[in-house]
Amino acid sequence: IDHTKVDVVIVDEAHRLPIGRPYLTVALDVATKMVAGFLMTLDPPGSLSAGLCVAHAVMRKEHWLAKRDIVAEWPVYGKMSKIHVDNAKEFHGNMLNRACEQHGIILEHRPKGQPNYGPHIERAFRTFMGECQSLPGTTFSNVQAKMNYDSEGRACMTLAELELWFTVFVAYCYHHRAHKGINEVPPIKLYHQFVHGTAERPGIGLPAPIEDEENFRLDFTPYVERTIQRHGVVIDNIHYYAPILRRWVESEDRATGKGRKFLFARDPRDISVVYFLDPETRCYSPVPYLNNTRPAISLWELRATLQRLKQDPVSHVDEEMIFQGIRRMREIEAEAVEKTRLAKQQRATEKRKRRMAERRNGWAGVHAAAMPAPQPPALPTASDDDIQPFSDIQLG
Numbered sequence: 001i002d003h004t005k006v007d008v009v010i011v012d013e014a015h016r017l018p019i020g021r022p023y024l025t026v027a028l029d030v031a032t033k034m035v036a037g038f039l040m041t042l043d044p045p046g047s048l049s050a051g052l053c054v055a056h057a058v059m060r061k062e063h064w065l066a067k068r069d070i071v072a073e074w075p076v077y078g079k080m081s082k083i084h085v086d087n088a089k090e091f092h093g094n095m096l097n098r099a100c101e102q103h104g105i106i107l108e109h110r111p112k113g114q115p116n117y118g119p120h121i122e123r124a125f126r127t128f129m130g131e132c133q134s135l136p137g138t139t140f141s142n143v144q145a146k147m148n149y150d151s152e153g154r155a156c157m158t159l160a161e162l163e164l165w166f167t168v169f170v171a172y173c174y175h176h177r178a179h180k181g182i183n184e185v186p187p188i189k190l191y192h193q194f195v196h197g198t199a200e201r202p203g204i205g206l207p208a209p210i211e212d213e214e215n216f217r218l219d220f221t222p223y224v225e226r227t228i229q230r231h232g233v234v235i236d237n238i239h240y241y242a243p244i245l246r247r248w249v250e251s252e253d254r255a256t257g258k259g260r261k262f263l264f265a266r267d268p269r270d271i272s273v274v275y276f277l278d279p280e281t282r283c284y285s286p287v288p289y290l291n292n293t294r295p296a297i298s299l300w301e302l303r304a305t306l307q308r309l310k311q312d313p314v315s316h317v318d319e320e321m322i323f324q325g326i327r328r329m330r331e332i333e334a335e336a337v338e339k340t341r342l343a344k345q346q347r348a349t350e351k352r353k354r355r356m357a358e359r360r361n362g363w364a365g366v367h368a369a370a371m372p373a374p375q376p377p378a379l380p381t382a383s384d385d386d387i388q389p390f391s392d393i394q395l396g
Contacts, residue, residue: 003045009155051220072171078207227259239290268299
């Protein structure tokens with residue numbers, strides 16, 4: 001598993017304005033070069049990216065492909081026995097270590113200072129980025145290749161559209177192309193040989209599917225540990241409550257005699273709901289805001305608001321102030337987006353007017369050179385000496 005920044009600028013869903021380059025996290029099967037799973041997000045690489053990529057690699061993908069109207073085979077699923085990663089911070093976190101240990105997965109880190117231990121994923125990234133350079137809005141691989149190409153001006157794909165494009169590329173193209181690293185055999189063909197066997201070699205058989213994919217995904221989601229009080233649980237100054245917490249209120253840890261801490265998983269992209277891990281059933285239950293009128297927010301919005309409130313000596317940090325700050329930040333963001341959209345529209349209008357004016361002036365010159373203006377016919381000139389009297393006039 002590893003991450004890379006995609007060589008394509010994407011646009012937002014609402015106004016189709018450029019918002020930056022996303023990150024791609026890929027899990028690659030070393031033996032067959034099959035892509036086991038991936039994640040594409042605007043968030044920098046972290047434990048969430050690694051966890052969601054593992055969850056995608058483990059899940060069966062038939063329903064996931066059907067939702068995207070992709071009629072192709074992607075047979076990789078099931079729990080892996082080992083994950084090979086580098087020494088990035090996100091691969092040393094408590095969440096990934098706890099989840100791998102819980103599911104019997106070996107987490108192996110490559111030796112420090114020896115990049116030759118990760119050539120498979122690096123080679124795959126070069127292939128993926130080479131394909132991305134054909135898309136509008138590409139940044140190319142270097143400045144020399146980019147030249148004067150306007151990546152942001154040409155950008156037109158949203159994150160969802162780029163993710164769909166990459167899924168189609170992997171399912172239809174990458175898995176079915178001959179691969180140099182495996183003797184010019186397509187990855188999907190080699191996968192079937194290893195799983196189902198050949199005339200010379202028996203296969204290892206299909207892996208066992210995960211019984212509860214949602215629970216597995218939440219195991220690989222960042223978590224916090226908190227005590228449970230009568231009003232529920234407080235995480236980063238926000239109150240959460242659900243009836244399932246009632247029986248664990250003010251529980252004590254028998255070993256220390258202090259309040260017992262319970263595990264709550266949360267997706268940083270939406271912290272309006274956290275997931276309580278029942279210590280007896282080992283199942284997760286959703287626990288929403290205590291005040292269900294609050295809007296859904298991300299962990300990054302929350303941290304930005306908390307930082308802003310701490311810098312203001314007058315403001316005090318509580319749940320009401322947090323959501324007031326988030327509401328104001330969203331209003332500022334919406335105003336900025338609208339102003340940017342109007343400014344871009346105005347520039348496009350002025351550019352179009354200039355282009356039309358130049359076109360009119362250019363055609364006027366062409367017509368003037370090709371068709372000279374008609375001259376009025378010359379009138380005969382006469383002098384007084386040329387006037388002759390009429391001699392044949394008859395008077396009646």
